[in-house]
Amino acid sequence: MSPQETTVRDAGEFGLIHAVTQGRKQPPATLLGPGDDAAVVAAPDGRVVASTDVLVEGVHFRLDWSSAEQVGRKAIAVNLADIAAMGATPTSVLIGLACPSDTPVKVITELTDGMWLEADRAGVGIVGGDMVRADKLVISVTALGDLGGRAPVTRSGARPGDVVAVCGRLGWAAAGLAVLGRGFRSPVGVVNAQRHPEPPYEAGREAADAGATSMIDISDGLLADLGHIAEASEVGIDLETQRLVVPTRLAEVGSALGADPLRWMLTGGEDHALAATFPPFVDLPGEWTRIGAVTMPESGVTVDGKTYEHETGWEHWR
Amino acid sequence: MSPQETTVRDAGEFGLIHAVTQGRKQPPATLLGPGDDAAVVAAPDGRVVASTDVLVEGVHFRLDWSSAEQVGRKAIAVNLADIAAMGATPTSVLIGLACPSDTPVKVITELTDGMWLEADRAGVGIVGGDMVRADKLVISVTALGDLGGRAPVTRSGARPGDVVAVCGRLGWAAAGLAVLGRGFRSPVGVVNAQRHPEPPYEAGREAADAGATSMIDISDGLLADLGHIAEASEVGIDLETQRLVVPTRLAEVGSALGADPLRWMLTGGEDHALAATFPPFVDLPGEWTRIGAVTMPESGVTVDGKTYEHETGWEHWR
Numbered sequence: 001m002s003p004q005e006t007t008v009r010d011a012g013e014f015g016l017i018h019a020v021t022q023g024r025k026q027p028p029a030t031l032l033g034p035g036d037d038a039a040v041v042a043a044p045d046g047r048v049v050a051s052t053d054v055l056v057e058g059v060h061f062r063l064d065w066s067s068a069e070q071v072g073r074k075a076i077a078v079n080l081a082d083i084a085a086m087g088a089t090p091t092s093v094l095i096g097l098a099c100p101s102d103t104p105v106k107v108i109t110e111l112t113d114g115m116w117l118e119a120d121r122a123g124v125g126i127v128g129g130d131m132v133r134a135d136k137l138v139i140s141v142t143a144l145g146d147l148g149g150r151a152p153v154t155r156s157g158a159r160p161g162d163v164v165a166v167c168g169r170l171g172w173a174a175a176g177l178a179v180l181g182r183g184f185r186s187p188v189g190v191v192n193a194q195r196h197p198e199p200p201y202e203a204g205r206e207a208a209d210a211g212a213t214s215m216i217d218i219s220d221g222l223l224a225d226l227g228h229i230a231e232a233s234e235v236g237i238d239l240e241t242q243r244l245v246v247p248t249r250l251a252e253v254g255s256a257l258g259a260d261p262l263r264w265m266l267t268g269g270e271d272h273a274l275a276a277t278f279p280p281f282v283d284l285p286g287e288w289t290r291i292g293a294v295t296m297p298e299s300g301v302t303v304d305g306k307t308y309e310h311e312t313g314w315e316h317w318r
Numbered sequence: 319m320s321p322q323e324t325t326v327r328d329a330g331e332f333g334l335i336h337a338v339t340q341g342r343k344q345p346p347a348t349l350l351g352p353g354d355d356a357a358v359v360a361a362p363d364g365r366v367v368a369s370t371d372v373l374v375e376g377v378h379f380r381l382d383w384s385s386a387e388q389v390g391r392k393a394i395a396v397n398l399a400d401i402a403a404m405g406a407t408p409t410s411v412l413i414g415l416a417c418p419s420d421t422p423v424k425v426i427t428e429l430t431d432g433m434w435l436e437a438d439r440a441g442v443g444i445v446g447g448d449m450v451r452a453d454k455l456v457i458s459v460t461a462l463g464d465l466g467g468r469a470p471v472t473r474s475g476a477r478p479g480d481v482v483a484v485c486g487r488l489g490w491a492a493a494g495l496a497v498l499g500r501g502f503r504s505p506v507g508v509v510n511a512q513r514h515p516e517p518p519y520e521a522g523r524e525a526a527d528a529g530a531t532s533m534i535d536i537s538d539g540l541l542a543d544l545g546h547i548a549e550a551s552e553v554g555i556d557l558e559t560q561r562l563v564v565p566t567r568l569a570e571v572g573s574a575l576g577a578d579p580l581r582w583m584l585t586g587g588e589d590h591a592l593a594a595t596f597p598p599f600v601d602l603p604g605e606w607t608r609i610g611a612v613t614m615p616e617s618g619v620t621v622d623g624k625t626y627e628h629e630t631g632w633e634h635w636r
Contacts, residue, residue, distance in 0.1 A: 031365055035550070036472050037403040037535055038369035038463070043361035047349055050445065051356035052460055054414035056452040085355040096372035096414070096458040127368065130458075134374040140414040140448075140458035142370055145356070154354050217355055232353075 008108060008131075009101040016131055019105060020112040029091040029146075030125035039127035041092045041144055049145040049152065051082035057137040065180050066195040068107045071139070072114025073196035078219065079143040080122050081199035081272035085217035087153040087208025088145035090201065092127045093119060095141055098134035111139075114196075122201050150208045158214040158233035158277040162294035166275045167203035167287050169193060170222055170244070171261060174268020175253045182257065189249055199272040206285040207276045215276040221267040223308055226275060227301045233277075236299030239266070239292040266303065267310060326426060326449075327419040334449055337423060338430040347409040347464075348443035357445035359410045359462055367463040367470065369400035375455040383498050384513040386425045389457070390432025391514035396537065397461040398440050399517035399590040403535035405471040405526025406463035408519065410445045411437060413459055416452035429457075432514075440519050468526045476532040476551035476595040482610040483602050484593045485521035487511060488540055488562070489579060492586025493571045500575065507567055517590040524603040525594045533594040539585040541626055544593060545619045551595075554617030557584070557610040584621065585628060 008016055021034045032040035041048075053075070055061060061071045076093060083090040095115065099108065112126075119126050124143070176194025185191060199217065207215055214233055218225045226237045246254075246261045254261035277294050284290060300307065326334055339352045350358035359366075371393070373379060379389045394411060401408040413433065417426065430444075437444050442461070494512025503509060517535065525533055532551055536543045544555045564572075564579045572579035595612055602608060618625065 032470055032472065036470075036474075037400040037533075038367045038406070038461075038470075040404070040465070040470050041366050041368060042364070043366040044364055046360070046362055046364060048359050048361040048366045048462065049356045050359060050410070050412055050460070050462060052412040052414050052446060052448050052458070054416050054448045054450045054456070054458060056416050056450055056456075059451050082355040086358070088356070092368070094368055094370040094460055096370050096460075098372050098374050098456055128370060130370050130372045132372045132374055133377050134456060135454055136452065138372070138374075138416055138452060138456045140370070140372060140460075142368070142412055142414075142458075142460035143356075144366065144368060144462075147358070152350055152354075152356075152358050154350065156354075215355075 006105045007102050008099060008105055011105050013131060016105065016108060019109055024116060026125040027123055030127050033125060034128050039094065041127055043146060045147045045149060047147055049083050049086050049088040049147060050142060051079055052140060052142040053079045055139045068110035069114035070195040072111040073118040075139045075141050076115050076118035077197050077199055078272055079141040080124065080201055081217040083143045083145035084199060084201045084204030085215050085274055086145065087150050087204050087212065087215065088147045089205060090122050090124045090143055090145045092125045093141055093143045095126060095129035097129060097131045098138040100135060101133055153208050153212050153215040155214050155216050155229045155232035158229055158235050158294045160235055160294050160296050161280050162213055162277040163280060163282065163290050164226065164237055164275065164277055164292040164294060165284050165288045165290050166273050168200040168273025169271045170273055171250055171264030171268045173197060173270035174264035175250050175261065178257055178259055179253060187249060187253065190253055193271065197270060197272040200274060200287065203274050203286055203288065207274065207288065210278060210285040211282055212276040212278055215274060218271060218273045218275055219269050221269045222275065223266050223301055229277065230301050234297050236295035236297055236301065237292060238295050238299065238302045238305060241304055243291045263310060266308065324423045325419065326417060326421050326423055329423050331449060334423065334426060337427055342434060344443040345441055348445050351443065352446050357412065359445055361464060363465045363467060365465055367401055367404050367406040367465060368460060369397055370458060370460040371397045373457045386428035387432035388513040390429040391436040393457045393459050394433050394436035395515050395517055396590055397459040398442065398519055399535040401461045401463035402517060402519045402522030403533050403592055404463065405468050405522050405530065405533065406465045407523060408440050408442045408461055408463045410443045411459055411461045413444060413447035415447065415449045416456040418453060419451055471526050471530050471533040473532050473534055473547045473550035476547055476553050476612045478553055478612050478614050479598050480531055480595040480612040481598060481600065481608050482544065482555055482593065482595055482612060483606045483608050484591050485604065485606045486518040486591025487589045488591055489568055489582030489586045491515060491588035492582035493568050493579065496575055496577055497571060505567060505571065508571055511589065515588060515590040518592060518605065521592050521604055521606065525592065525606065528596060528603040529600055530594040530596055533592060536589060536591045536593055537587050539587045540593065541584050541619055547595065548619050552615050554613035554615055554619065555610060556613050556617065556620045556623055559622055561609045581628060584626065
């Protein structure tokens, strides 16, 4: 049997754990890594930020659309974005992996290669995990982070008059999904944006340091996630589409597919950009861009002062 | 439609999250609970202990053998036991839940009732989670804990001459599995032990404070898990069966099923007792009971000085 054909059943639980953890370098925050009952991670702030996400094959990713490595990158990225959205610095992740017994070990090592690639990009360690048998590939990721003395930036602190801003890509993953859905594999820029997001991890801390009053990571869609801020903060939010510059690439793809690229930017999730509100007149840090304003609660979430007439984002089970 | 027939598809993601989080009381360590991008949990030690487990329907539990509430209790218990096995105090858990769209909401609320029941028993909060769609019910749990200034008790500190001790039940879950496998539903004591373990959470801290040199939670089976300590510590371990008192109930069940109850105690997993090694002549704390001694590495793991001739425990995918 060639190594490519070795399955997780052949390798066994402990062989598999060895294959995915051996030779990995942990950052200094990992005080005790994989291999014991639990990991130990530095939490110098005295508080720990924690978030968990589950990704299911056929629902959140398709191995015929994405490589296992891309799925691994995505699984880590979506979760670290949640930590960043609190204004915290991600420190570590734990992985739960359920997969069929006949899954090639190669798929699992590529998946975990992608996980380590994204973890390294963010400077975090994969400190623990669990691998079990299931009919479909299911990945759960829990990320931990440190606030470094900052107050957590929640969804509930926006006030009327605040500036609404984003950092990161909007609409790229949705455009990529539209391309893949039509059976195309290019342009690679938007297709890869769908395969794995590149959230701006640093931007969360920057926003917190600049006094952001609320923040969220855009997973469901810009309007839907701003709706979560509006609801939690009991405010309205108005987006100014003139401030949302449609990237040339999205305009091209929209034109080719007969789709509205602005709609992708307003309603497409999965890019995991960050959206935040800031006090009026604040200097926006780094790459943060103003896209609208916080209004009175009775206004709701509007686009150029009007209610948006399309579905605003993604909800499970609907 | 009766409330019993409402499915997770009907309820929607946000309705479901509301149903399982509303009215729950968080312990003081939960600084920010569910509802934002991430939770914030107190980590006064400056380090956080973290462990993750995945439970799959049909592999780790069966909803025809256990109630959803029992499955929820088990999911939390197995993970908190890992935190206890480091000598830490569990502080919080995060839940990932994947389930079919036609799952009755009632199943999910019973499941989460069980999770809260066990969480409350351990004094921890359910601080966050994710709910997604899948073909089968898959539960991932990540537990966090605080060391309170103690050094983590790993698997690798056992030394020849140390005392081997356990705290908690041995063989009960295996006996329950044997009973259920024959189609019986009683005796309820062993059957419930299979449905949800009752790990001795406090015993982990007690052992750490008493100077335990190594510790593990017994999930695969006593001999298998002591094997992990032996391997990590590069020692041998000898169990003295005369010290393993077979409980009357296990003897009865063994007699009724024609099975050896001692074998359940030596190889049965899922009770999530704790096993630890202590320096010679230490006064064992609380309910800890001596069951053997740490020997030289070349001896391996033995029972009454001899190699054990049966399978020593459970391994996935085999």
